[in-house]
Amino acid sequence: MKSLKIFALAALASVAIYSGVQAQDSYKFAVVPKAMNNPFFDLTRDGCVAEAAKLGNVECIYLGPVEHEPATQAQIIDDLITQGVDGLAISVSDIAAASTVIDKAAAAGIAVITFDSDAPDSKRTAYVGTNNKDFGKALGEELLKLKPEGGTYGLISGGAAAPNLAERVDGVREALAGSKWTEVSGSPTFSNDDIALAVQQASDLKTANPDIGAIVPVGGWPLFAPDGWKNFVEPLKADVDSKKLALVAADTLPVELQLLKDGYVHVLVGQRPYEMGEVAIQTLLKIKKGETVDNIIYTGLDRVTTENVDSLLK
Structure with a gap:
């Protein structure tokens, strides 16, 4: 049964850690949204949580700025590098600010992908999300x-x-x-x-x-x-x-x-933010296991009108 811990980071961000079974081959993967007060990213968190629980040997760390603050996001990523996480999935707020810490993470041997928002010229391994x-x-x-x-x-x-x-x-x-x-x-x-x-x-x-x-x-x-x-x-x-x-x-x-x-x-x-969370964890795990992953992984779109809204609401 997964456990849940929530604590604050420097009054600027909140973090939730969702753990599967701890084992010798366990991994710590962090999902970093643009802002934690954006309900869109709540669904990405939920997908990350579900996939971590399913895999059992993955810890999902969900951490980002409370509000949309690119500099704060970059600092949080830098802190996660220092903490020695195994992988990062980042929704990029600002390409220049994020690319610097993405490249730093990659140089430290941390698996790095982007989701939702990309930095294609950085050293991230893959992008997961919407075209x-x-x-x-x-x-x-x-x-x-x-x-x-x-x-x-x-x-x-x-x-x-x-x-x-x-x-x-x-x-x-x-x-x-x-x-x-x-x-x-x-x-x-x-x-x-x-x-x-x-x-x-x-x-x-x-x-x-x-x-x-x-x-x-x-x-x-x-x-x-x-x-x-x-x-x-x-x-x-x-x-x-x-x-x-x-x-x-x-x-x-x-x-x-x-x-x-x-x-x-x-x-x-x-978009499909829940799937982004699931696929992000799956992709980071593949990278850590030395498997090849696609450079771009699109999660799809849905077009909704009055004709099909009821089916989605269900």
Whole structure:
């Protein structure tokens, strides 16, 4: 039976250690998210926990900044190197900051992969997660299906230096290139994964552009605060219901699926964060055992509308 320990790190981060059976050939693998207050990464943690328990000889350490702080993330990774973990799976907040400590870890003989957000020019062995350019394209494609007549749109992003989010923004723009859609000035906004700020930015986009035809968060942040998102949408509900204002958003956490079912967003394009946690642990174990792993391991996407939302909610 796995045990659970939770403690604080320098008041800047929290850590949870999930242990399988301790044995001579046991391994300590750390999963480092961009921010521990982002519920998306809770699912990655859960996948890591489940896989560690299944394997029995793996300890899953889940540790990252409380909030989106690239410098803090880099310091935490450096601390984990000093502690001598066997492997690291990192969602990269900032390529430059993360690459330095990734290369340091690799030089120390620690297995290193990235998940969710990559640093492809670093010495990481593999990337596990979403094809982020395709993710952005899917968001743009769903907007085109919803409103082929076009209009103006605004994007909400997270960290300005996050490579995965930049790829998503590029993907949306690529999908909409040549269409009748045009991007408003000041887009994308950058919420730094701050949920409340992302909701405010949706409101700001509408206020600055009263006739805006679509708002597209490339991450689920504003919808992670369902009451705040409803407060934003409710005065605009007639426009949303008529699709005068299209709402196409990233991720498919349960709270987002319920918002879709209740009519507060039209389409969701989701990643598979739980699978990222599972596959990250599997991949690190293969590396430590000397097995060959693919350089890129994609975990897939899900497109959700009113037609299939009930099946995902189950």
